[in-house]
Amino acid sequence: MPDSSPNARATAKPVPSAEPSKLPRRERERLRQREEILAAALELFSEKGFHRVRMQDIARKAEFAVGTLYRFFKDKEDLYRALVRSRAEHFHSTLKAVLTKNEREDPVSVLKRYLEAKANLLAGGVAMLKLYFAETRGARFSLRAGLDRELLQLYEDLLRQLARVFERGIRRKVFRALDPYKLAVALEGMTNGFLQLWVEQPERYPFDQQLALILDLFLHGVVIDEQRVQAR
Amino acid sequence: MPDSSPNARATAKPVPSAEPSKLPRRERERLRQREEILAAALELFSEKGFHRVRMQDIARKAEFAVGTLYRFFKDKEDLYRALVRSRAEHFHSTLKAVLTKNEREDPVSVLKRYLEAKANLLAGGVAMLKLYFAETRGARFSLRAGLDRELLQLYEDLLRQLARVFERGIRRKVFRALDPYKLAVALEGMTNGFLQLWVEQPERYPFDQQLALILDLFLHGVVIDEQRVQAR
DNA sequence: TCAAAATCTGAACCAAGATTCATAGTACGG
DNA sequence: CCGTACTATGAATCTTGGTTCAGATTTTGA
Known part of the structure; x- marks a missing residue:
């Protein structure tokens, strides 16, 4: 019974950007459509969460018929996964690129x-961030294992990369000799706290405005350091 | 049609502890049962999330029949809300108590x-924490507004309380003069990062072990401070 | 321009699971 | 030890929404 349709595949795709296009015309079109569906889905899922969004809704928003969605994705879950994964x-x-390049930079x-x-990644809108939180944080049960x-894994990897940076800093005597991984966790945590805040009150606490403070x-911590002159 | 049953109410209840009991016997029993249901529900919801838990499951785990649940709660959502809210x-x-008492303490x-x-609050188990994350963080769409x-509101309030502490610290020249609320957000964020870590690897990163590091x-921050002698 | 092939469409079908309710079981008062 | 009133039970409904599929529509290519 299952697997009767030859299509419906869940692939990965860089996301927005202009497709370099080197595909059989038709295929190109197909991807564009696929991406449109994902965009609509992102909007909806990030707003209401997986279960509160009906295929109906996605179809309507993407201006397709329900049935058509099934030409692109095996089922609702497949659609969701494709979305989350691609993003x-x-x-x-x-992010990994940033951490990896310039091994010897300060x-x-x-x-x-x-x-x-x-900050730049998120500048596009809160939608993606909400999805990000929903998946990375908290509700790890939004979908069956697998995804x-x-x-x-991905997040873990990022943390490790970040830890590397701290490691270097420690070796160079710039940072205190604390567990690098934990430092990564700490920085990420703090950052996420502000992201959270931003999601709740975008106007009042624009994330990019907080960058300096976070860092x-x-x-340097909160405690006043007599020795150091905290300019401004 | 709706509202035919005279029972099913969603109240608040301190949670575990020994009921001081000063109620009509029967009522007492009733609450005990109610609490048992909530306990079972907590277990399940924290594990699988709202939608993956069937009333069936809760009933079975709490050793009641499905119908009985409806004597205590209007519907599934009401049950869930009661749970989250009480916890x-x-x-x-x-936590608020801790922050409030001793206005003049260091x-x-x-x-x-x-x-x-x-840490103590969470020592009981990860169940509650997962629920906490699911609600506080990310998936703010787990349930219809209201809750x-x-x-x-509650969380906000806590943050404000925490901010007060920083305010005092700033006034006493112990802390740097940064926006107290943001400091609260930062500390909470960092803390949550470690909680997250704990949920994922309880044995490896027991939360209470990280307290000292977090603080x-x-x-003091990560940067090495030449002036200060970082003992150990 | 026409027919086969590929797509799209959305109403109909179905499963899952929340909610109801007739029935069986208990507790209480006399 | 009964009759009454309240409570528990779980099989039978009802709803919601995912999935399918018989046409309708568009594209391809000769």
Whole structure:
């Protein structure tokens, strides 16, 4: 019974950007449509969460008939996974790149660029962020294992990359000799706290406005340091 | 049609502890049962999430018949809300108490006690924490508004309380003069990062083991301070 | 321009699971 | 030890929404 349709595949795709296009015309069109569906889905899922969104809704928003969705995705879950995965991959690969390039750059600058990159990624809108939180944080049960593990893997990987940066910093005597991985967790946590805040009150707490504070706080802490002159 | 049953109410209840009992016997029994249902529900919801748990399951685990659940709660959602709310209230009131008492105590100690209190609350098990994350973080769409707003309110309130502590610290020249609310967000974020870690690898990263690090890091930052002798 | 092939469409079908309710079981008062 | 009133039970409904599929529509290519 299952697997009767020859289509319906869940692939990965970089996301937005202009398709370099080197495909059989038809195929190109197909991908565009697929992407449109995913875009509509992102909007809806991030707003209401998996279970509250009906295939109906996605279809309507993407201006297709329900049946058509099934030409692109095996079922609702497949659609969701494709969405989350594609976004997550884009997200993580971008950040990873920042952390990886320039192995010998000043660790503090790397951290700074990392945060900026994160801000840029999110600048597009809160939709993706909500999805990100829903999956990475909290509700790890949004969907059957599989995807979960995969995502955790990605996130884990990112944390490790970040830890590397701290490691370097420690070796160079710039950072205190604390467990690098935990430092990564700490920085991520703090950052996410502000992202959370941003999601709730975008106007009042624009994320990119907090970058400096985050870094400063993470680097120097709250306690007043008599020795250091905290300019401004 | 609706509202035919005179029972099914969603009240608040402190949670576990020994009921002081000053109720009409029968009523007492009733509450005990209610609490048992909630306990079973917590277990299940935290494990699988709202939608993956059937009333069936809750009934079975609590050793009642499905129908009986409806004597206590209007419907599935009502049950869920009652659960989250009761837990959340316990959680927040406890923490708030810590932050509120001793207005004149050394801010750093207060923070320390705050973190400890949090650890204690969670010591009971990850179940509650998962629920906490599912609700506080990410998936703010787990259920129709209402509860959400209420929880945000609570959390917001806690943050404000925490901010007060920082305010005091700033006034006493112990902390740097940064936006207290943001400091609260930052500390919470960092803490949650480690909680997250704990949920994922309880044995490897027991939360209470991280307390010292969290506080230290938050107070002093990662950067090596030439002036200060970082003992150990 | 026409017919086969590929797509799209959305009403109809179906499964899952929440909710109801007639029936069976208990507790209480006399 | 009964009759009455309340409570528990779980099989039988009802709803929701995912999935299918027999046409309708469009594209291809000769």
